[in-house]
Amino acid sequence: MSDLDSFDLKILSCMQENSRQTAEVIGEKVGLSPAATQRRIKKLREDGTIKKEVAILCPTALGGRTTLIVQIICSCGGEATIETFKQQMTQVPEVQQCYYVTGSTDFILVMTVKDMKDFDRITRKWFFSNPSIGRFETIVAIDTFKEGFSIPLGVAV
């Protein structure tokens, strides 16, 4: 992958904020012509620096969601167990994020469910019937703010 100059970083910063801005608008902000901006964006997309562009939906518009943080302790810590578990979590749409972590627990999940009944269904299907899971603890998010994945780039735009 390419090394990024300050123009690239500024473009990425803009795109992280709002990917619907035209090359012309971004170019204006970063001090580049529309065509040059476009070329750079194209390259950043092609080399994978920009992984993808997605729509962020409003949870309340979709009937509201509950966010849960689940800490999981595996019953046995073999390589295979971990890989299997990772692979399984990839299939569960309610699992937003999955971290394999240091400390007294093995995995931390961030989940979003319609309601606790929904959560119950998922735990039965994926956790209770799963021999690699020893125990899990669920924390309910009362309020969630700052939902995002913007990587701090340290440039002003």
Added chain:
Amino acid sequence: MSDLDSFDLKILSCMQENSRQTAEVIGEKVGLSPAATQRRIKKLREDGTIKKEVAILCPTALGGRTTLIVQIICSCGGEATIETFKQQMTQVPEVQQCYYVTGSTDFILVMTVKDMKDFDRITRKWFFSNPSIGRFETIVAIDTFKEGFSIPLGVAV
């Protein structure tokens, strides 16, 4: 906000996956003409169902990041303390997500830092000098997969 029919849900599902698809492509998938699809997307953007569209960057392309999960226990649990803390966290770009939670801790943060030196700097600035923070525990993510915020919509496209 509007109530969403199955066309809308399918469109949203497509947009969550990849917001760069043209109305023509999405229309084909959901069974609508390009213009009708376009009209619906426009409406979903205007009424806030689609909050925004953003670029997801590749962490490794940006020199690699370390993800941390930080559990925070406030020293005193007043309303003002919580609001102040929320407001402060909003200002820290390295704080990706911030959850106010049930259980033995008050907040759980998901952070992304360049390295532990970077984390040290942030803790000094925002945590140690913060009277409302009693104690905090840091968990390091060895591996992070399934980074995302896609809301499960329960429709096939």
Added chain:
DNA sequence: ATTGAAAGATGACCGCA
């Protein structure tokens, strides 16, 4: 960096339930 061609989005209008 400019320009011209192709692609996509937007808006007007028609028709159907």
Added chain:
DNA sequence: TGCGGTCATCTTTCAAT
């Protein structure tokens, strides 16, 4: 009247110079 379809126009993108 509301919503989808078609067509014409304008904007944006993309490639070649």
